[in-house]
Amino acid sequence: MLKKNSKYTLPVLVLLFLSLVTTASTAGTTAKAQSGEQIRHLSAYIHTVQAEDGRTVLTADEIEWYEGADADRIFAERDPEGAAELGGTPDGYYIVNDSDLLSTYPVSDSASVLMQIFDHTGNIEDLDIHWNEAISLEQFKEEFAKTDVFDLSQSPYHLTIQDGVITSIVQQYTP
Template sequence: MTKKKSVYVFPIAVLLFLSLITTASTVGTQVVAESSGKSQTLTVYIHSLSSVNGNGTIATDEIDWYQGADATQIFTEREPEAAAEIGGPPDDYYIVNDSDTLTTYSLADNAAVIMQIYDHTGNLEDLDIQWNEKITLQQFIDEFNKTDILDLSQLPYHITIQDGVVTSIVQQYIP
């Protein structure tokens, strides 16, 4: 039994559409995070991940993530014509990325990683959501560097930073 081609193209088309309605960012300034002595959570796009001899780094582009009424308000302010035409942000979220600054952080060896969707098998037809799936940091680095089925750099992440070191990475699912 053969599946329709549209079934395979739909997830990619959705990601492409969403990338068109968000503000794009290009690589520009790069900074290295300094220890602040406290914990913070940021929403980011991950530009790169690496681990050499157990020393991991992550380069991120901070974004603003809005949902619900906040997303509608920001969407209406920033894109009034689109808001008038479609009434609000598609899928009830909106991403703003006004800065092209990349910030590099160290990765904790035991950083927790929680995923919603990634390439488990190398087959597009197997791509499916598995909510809050815990994977190892090394597995995430390996999956992040594979882009043939799903490019994980196109999805937002919530990272927790403690004393300048990333201790948690949670993938934000976007429909």
């Protein structure tokens, strides 16, 4: 009788083992229901800010922004000689821009804009840092068009994109 049951024991044990492995491997991959809202954060150089079909659109070149220890690590990986000579990033940040691909995004009319430095008076002597100064989207478009005292396209920005539309623009100060 024991021999008769043993021919079923091995296949049953194999099936039991496989079911345990399959169950264990999917335990941590349960999908959770989420709202349809998609929020993305990216860093970029802004190339243009313009009106298109009655809407503000922004064309940007996405970058990778690193600070602190991460910046030092990436700098050492990408430029070992420079990192050895300087002992780390010169200003505590490192930018990687390996692609020239430009992307265009619509900007919400109610987008928040925070600036660190821009031309307030038209005089380079008056150029000064004002941390996280809130300005309107309209003022940002006007300031971005000015390039004689301070060219805002030379600053990196942190953008928040919600459902494909920019809702926040934050200028990153770089010394």
